[in-house]
Amino acid sequence: MTDFITKQRRTHNCGELRVSNVGQTVVLMGWAHRRRDHGGVIFVDLRDREGLTQIVFNPEVAPEAHRKAHSIRSEYVLAVRGTLKRRLEGMTNPSLPTGEVELMVEELEILNESKTPPFVLDTEADISESIRLKYRYLDLRREQLQRNLVLRSKVAEAARNYLSGAGFLEVETPFLTKSTPEGARDFLVPSRINPGMFYALPQSPQLFKQLLMISGFDRYYQIVKCFRDEDLRADRQPEFTQIDIEMSFVTEEDVLGVMEGLMAEIFKKGLDIDITTPFPRLTWEDAVERYGRDNPDIRFDLELRDITDIAAGCGFKVFAETAAAGGIVKAMKVENGKRLSRKDLDELPGYVSEFGAKGLAWARVNEGDWTSPIYKFLDPRDVTAINKKLEANPGDLILFAADTPSVVNEALGNLRMRLAQRLGLIEPGNYSFVWITDFPMFEYSEAEGRLVALHHPFTSPLPEDIPLVDKDPAKVRARAYDLVLNGSEIGGGSIRIHRSDVQKKVFSTLKIGDDEARSKFGFLLDALEYGAPPHGGIAFGLDRIIMLMARAESIRDVIAFPKTQKGTCLLTDAPSPATPEQLMELSLKVVKG
RNA sequence: GGGGCCGUAGUUAAGUUGGUUAUAACGCCGGCCUGUCACGCCGGAGGGCGUGGGUUCGAGUCCCAUCGGCCCCGCCA
Numbered sequence: 001m002t003d004f005i006t007k008q009r010r011t012h013n014c015g016e017l018r019v020s021n022v023g024q025t026v027v028l029m030g031w032a033h034r035r036r037d038h039g040g041v042i043f044v045d046l047r048d049r050e051g052l053t054q055i056v057f058n059p060e061v062a063p064e065a066h067r068k069a070h071s072i073r074s075e076y077v078l079a080v081r082g083t084l085k086r087r088l089e090g091m092t093n094p095s096l097p098t099g100e101v102e103l104m105v106e107e108l109e110i111l112n113e114s115k116t117p118p119f120v121l122d123t124e125a126d127i128s129e130s131i132r133l134k135y136r137y138l139d140l141r142r143e144q145l146q147r148n149l150v151l152r153s154k155v156a157e158a159a160r161n162y163l164s165g166a167g168f169l170e171v172e173t174p175f176l177t178k179s180t181p182e183g184a185r186d187f188l189v190p191s192r193i194n195p196g197m198f199y200a201l202p203q204s205p206q207l208f209k210q211l212l213m214i215s216g217f218d219r220y221y222q223i224v225k226c227f228r229d230e231d232l233r234a235d236r237q238p239e240f241t242q243i244d245i246e247m248s249f250v251t252e253e254d255v256l257g258v259m260e261g262l263m264a265e266i267f268k269k270g271l272d273i274d275i276t277t278p279f280p281r282l283t284w285e286d287a288v289e290r291y292g293r294d295n296p297d298i299r300f301d302l303e304l305r306d307i308t309d310i311a312a313g314c315g316f317k318v319f320a321e322t323a324a325a326g327g328i329v330k331a332m333k334v335e336n337g338k339r340l341s342r343k344d345l346d347e348l349p350g351y352v353s354e355f356g357a358k359g360l361a362w363a364r365v366n367e368g369d370w371t372s373p374i375y376k377f378l379d380p381r382d383v384t385a386i387n388k389k390l391e392a393n394p395g396d397l398i399l400f401a402a403d404t405p406s407v408v409n410e411a412l413g414n415l416r417m418r419l420a421q422r423l424g425l426i427e428p429g430n431y432s433f434v435w436i437t438d439f440p441m442f443e444y445s446e447a448e449g450r451l452v453a454l455h456h457p458f459t460s461p462l463p464e465d466i467p468l469v470d471k472d473p474a475k476v477r478a479r480a481y482d483l484v485l486n487g488s489e490i491g492g493g494s495i496r497i498h499r500s501d502v503q504k505k506v507f508s509t510l511k512i513g514d515d516e517a518r519s520k521f522g523f524l525l526d527a528l529e530y531g532a533p534p535h536g537g538i539a540f541g542l543d544r545i546i547m548l549m550a551r552a553e554s555i556r557d558v559i560a561f562p563k564t565q566k567g568t569c570l571l572t573d574a575p576s577p578a579t580p581e582q583l584m585e586l587s588l589k590v591v592k593g
Numbered sequence: 594g595g596g597g598c599c600g601u602a603g604u605u606a607a608g609u610u611g612g613u614u615a616u617a618a619c620g621c622c623g624g625c626c627u628g629u630c631a632c633g634c635c636g637g638a639g640g641g642c643g644u645g646g647g648u649u650c651g652a653g654u655c656c657c658a659u660c661g662g663c664c665c666c667g668c669c670a
């Protein structure tokens with residue numbers, strides 16, 4: 001066996017040869033994707049990151065190479081040298097970019113053999129995810145994941161170029177840092193040198209980027225891992241990547257404008273799609289009112305209407321009593337309601353029950369009346385009023401939910417999404433951005449029995465609402481904004497508090513005492529006293545953006561080495577127990593498990 | 594913490610009301626084939642049904658527990 005690879009260099013990749021290269025002597029290296037042995041001539045599709053090229057072993061051209069080629073199996077690693085030929089008419093493969101040419105092999109070296117892979121790599125077949133994850137390095141050879149990671153790399157590159165061109169500096173911030181109250185559960189890292197002490201992995205570089213503004217860096221960005229020890233979902237991993245950004249001397253308009261440019265750039269470079277800017281904006285209040293959620297998909301209508309005022313005085317007890325008890329009644333109109341059968345309607349209560357709704361009323365609008373289980377309880381005037389409010393016409397279907405505001409909004413907001421999918425109202429390939437602004441500053445947490453920051457405690461209130469921070473915190477609006485794409489929150493940020501007196505006030509409303517604020521955020525409060533500039537920023541979830549761009553169903557499909565829903569890695573078997581020696585060194589004792 | 598779906602050859606799946614040696618396709622192995630490109634044709638090997646209990650004359654099919662994968666609620670400032 002010759003040491004081919006030391007003598008010859010790869011001249012091309014497997015995706016680039018065309019008719020214009022015909023006649024050239026070519027060296028290719030790659031994996032045997034498929035093999036077709038005709039007894040005489042043998043065809044192999046040679047694969048690398050860039051594509052497939054058919055290579056041909058003909059006993060009359062190169063007997064030695066042809067003899068060796070008999071042993072080629074799937075995923076063998078090959079180096080071949082030969083002459084590029086144009087394929088004869090009728091023998092081309094229009095489904096391959098390289099399909100008009102083929103490499104007539106003169107010399108073959110098998111660089112490595114391969115065991116038979118546990119699953120075939122050359123099809124779109126659905127392989128169970130646990131096997132794919134265990135052999136992730138093989139799954140990553142498949143076209144779909146290769147495409148996703150190429151897209152991810154392109155987008156990250158476009159983001160860096162854009163931000164760098166706009167005067168942003170990339171600065172790294174620590175992973176071994178301080179645990180912060182509020183927010184998600186932290187991952188802790190024990191300190192060997194300081195027994196009994198722990199670092200926390202950052203949930204985001206939030207405080208460091210603010211400190212960088214105070215340091216005068218003016219414009220900062222970082223594409224950075226963040227860590228949150230919470231349960232996983234189809235779009236949530238315990239470690240994920242943010243495009244983290246912060247700017248000094250800016251208002252909301254500056255931040256939003258630069259970010260719209262960033263989105264346009266990554267969609268252009270990643271998918272060659274032109275995004276229209278500026279993006280539409282909705283206040284948080286309008287978003288919840290009209291769509292039931294703060295991450296609305298605005299590609300379709302099915303808007304919600306509040307009919308609590310009509311319901312309060314109507315004869316249907318469930319509605320009237322809900323209204324009397326401070327709840328709300330909202331409704332959604334489905335045009336051409338025949339698209340939902342009685343059976344479909346019977347399934348809806350089960351679906352909304354996932355969100356805490358106790359039921360879902362429906363009405364089919366006819367000329368002059370309704371077909372509806374609740375029609376007999378209603379006065380004709382109420383029916384007319386509801387029709388009018390929803391602009392409902394004969395043939396339409398109206399769906400109602402009555403409960404607390406959060407249950408109604410969540411139930412109908414999610415139902416809206418489901419119906420849109422069911423009725424095919426969503427055009428694939430359509431990207432629709434919307435900014436959500438004017439979030440409430442605080443939100444009551446049942447679990448903690450106190451107000452918590454909806455965004456985070458460093459978000460600045462609207463200037464005119466600052467006096468309300470002590471008096472009526474529930475009414476305070478924040479200078480926060482989220483970017484929503486097709487019903488997914490892909491980023492969020494705010495103009496920050498840059499005055500220590502305001503920051504202290506917010507901590508106090510959050511019932512974070514002086515001592516606690518001092519011990520947890522003392523460094524920030526100190527820094528704010530040394531000439532902190534007005535500043536604000538945003539962080540984008542890179543994984544989610546890539547998911548949407550790649551139309552992936554799972555965040556795992558856009559991450560090279562993701563975790564399972566239980567947070568384990570089937571490839572490496574992490575996490576795993578620590579040895580007694582490791583624990584001893586860290587002054588740790590495992591109590592159970 | 595809770596709800597749901599799913600674990601049968603290497604892979605993807607089928608397996609009737611529990612009943613002889615558990616099916617198929619792809620993959621794999623061998624043979625034939627000089628123009629295929631999901632090559633074709635012929636032949637072959639390969640699992641005892643995630644694991645552990647139980648019910649039964651008899652369990653892939655029923656029951657319980659447990660492990661694992663996925664989806665969702667809670668959680669995720």
